[in-house]
Amino acid sequence: MKKHMPAIIVATSFLLYFIYFSSRYTLAYPPGQSACLHASFFLIDKWDTDIDQGDLAYFEMNVENQFYPTGLRWIKKVAAMPNSKVSIEENRVVVDEVTEFPLSLRHIITTLNLSGNSIGEIEDYTKNIQLKDDEVFMIGETTNSFDGRFWGPLKIEQIKGTAYAIF
Structure with a gap:
């Protein structure tokens, strides 16, 4: 038994580290042809919901x-x-x-309207929004992004983690 103790300690350490890592972190990628962000693979820290402007956030819609x-x-x-x-x-x-944040409404609205998913006109989405003390506003990084410009602010409680772009 003494002879196997170092191997048992190493195996247990790896197991505990794996349990910790998998309970805290998730790997994610956009489904299908989604191209709202410049990155295509993310590490999500589910324990870190303390976000700042410019961060990537993982949230429940x-x-x-x-x-x-x-x-x-x-x-x-x-x-x-x-x-x-x-x-x-x-x-x-x-x-x-x-x-x-430079983002064009014209491209995505035109694309959606031409595809038969009528979403309205640019004027329907140009507006000013005053966020409440429990709201944040989310955007994508590309012209294809369906984001807060269309659905409005999110409640902070919807934030489920911080995302980090891997590539």
Whole structure:
């Protein structure tokens, strides 16, 4: 038994590390042809829900929309934190009149309308939103992103972790 003790300790250590890693972290990738972020493979820390503007966040979508069922898990960029003012314009999202995210509404609205999934016109989505103290605003990074510009703010409680782009 003494002879096998180092191997047992090493095996137990690996097992405990695996249990810890798998309970805290998840690997994720976008389904199908989704191209809302520049990365395509992510490490998600499910224990870290403390997000900041510019972070990638893993969240549960509980906002009704015509394309996806509620309850799905998504990864998007945090554009605005609680109590921020978000201005959605045709070619950009501006937060607190300081931080600008260049994103065109025209491409995705035209694409969806031409595919038979009528989503409306650009004017339906250009607006100002004042976030409450329990809300954040999420965006994608590409012109194909279906994001907060279409569904509005999320409650902070919907954030389920921080995501890190691997590649």
